[in-house]
Amino acid sequence: GQQLNQSPQSMFIQEGEDVSMNCTSSSIFNTWLWYKQEPGEGPVLLIALYKAGELTSNGRLTAQFGITRKDSFLNISASIPSDVGIYFCAGLRVNDMRFGAGTRLTVKP
Amino acid sequence: KAGVTQTPRYLIKTRGQQVTLSCSPISGHRSVSWYQQTPGQGLQFLFEYFSETQRNKGNFPGRFSGRQFSNSRSEMNVSTLELGDSALYLCASSLTDRAAYLDGYTFGSGTRLTVV
Numbered sequence: 125g126q127q128l129n130q131s132p133q134s135m136f137i138q139e140g141e142d143v144s145m146n147c148t149s150s151s152i153f154n155t156w157l158w159y160k161q162e163p164g165e166g167p168v169l170l171i172a173l174y175k176a177g178e179l180t181s182n183g184r185l186t187a188q189f190g191i192t193r194k195d196s197f198l199n200i201s202a203s204i205p206s207d208v209g210i211y212f213c214a215g216l217r218v219n220d221m222r223f224g225a226g227t228r229l230t231v232k233p
Numbered sequence: 234k235a236g237v238t239q240t241p242r243y244l245i246k247t248r249g250q251q252v253t254l255s256c257s258p259i260s261g262h263r264s265v266s267w268y269q270q271t272p273g274q275g276l277q278f279l280f281e282y283f284s285e286t287q288r289n290k291g292n293f294p295g296r297f298s299g300r301q302f303s304n305s306r307s308e309m310n311v312s313t314l315e316l317g318d319s320a321l322y323l324c325a326s327s328l329t330d331r332a333a334y335l336d337g338y339t340f341g342s343g344t345r346l347t348v349v
Contacts, residue, residue, distance in 0.1 A: 127275055159340075164342065165342050166340030166341050166343050167276075167323075168340070212276065221278065223276040225274070225275035226275055
């Protein structure tokens with residue numbers, strides 16, 4: 125089925141910079157999730173969003189559930205080298221879960 | 234508590250062969266889902282099992298099959314391997330079905346399959 129549109133595909137940033145990535149869809153989702161995957165490991169859940177307009181933080185990470193329910197955003201503030209990895213968004217609705225293709229983040233010390 | 238365990242971690246197979254991958258969910262979890270991850274396609278849903286029954290299936294050919302045992306452990310099988318089957322195969326487990334229990338939807342580390 126149609127996956128979510130996640131951008132950017134990759135980012136190369138300096139340590140200390142802020143990062144923004146987003147996920148969009150032509151369809152409405154009831155829940156948005158953000159995962160991080162490090163090399164050789166499976167994705168790990170970072171943030172879950174359940175309500176349109178919701179803004180949720182987890183340390184330096186902040187994610188928002190778009191008002192239209194068709195998009196979500198993830199921001200990382202003051203990036204550090206251990207933030208490297210691939211970040212995935214996932215949208216969920218009844219009996220359907222879709223993933224974005226991921227944003228590969230590289231942080232230069 | 235132990236996480237989701239996938240075995241083997243790495244596998245190299247020849248075209249035309251078949252392969253079986255194993256996933257042991259978190260203790261008490263009854264739902265296991267399988268995904269194929271490739272650089273170009275991202276995470277593609279294969280199928281979901283709950284209480285030994287296949288609940289949902291993704292858009293993959295019949296060469297991809299799976300099953301779940303009474304102890305919730307799951308296996309997936311790929312027959313007549315093709316070069317394009319090279320990927321990281323991830324399984325995820327949750328207490329109930331994947332659509333209803335996202336906070337507890339936990340991925341394993343995956344099996345990296347290389348078809349030569």
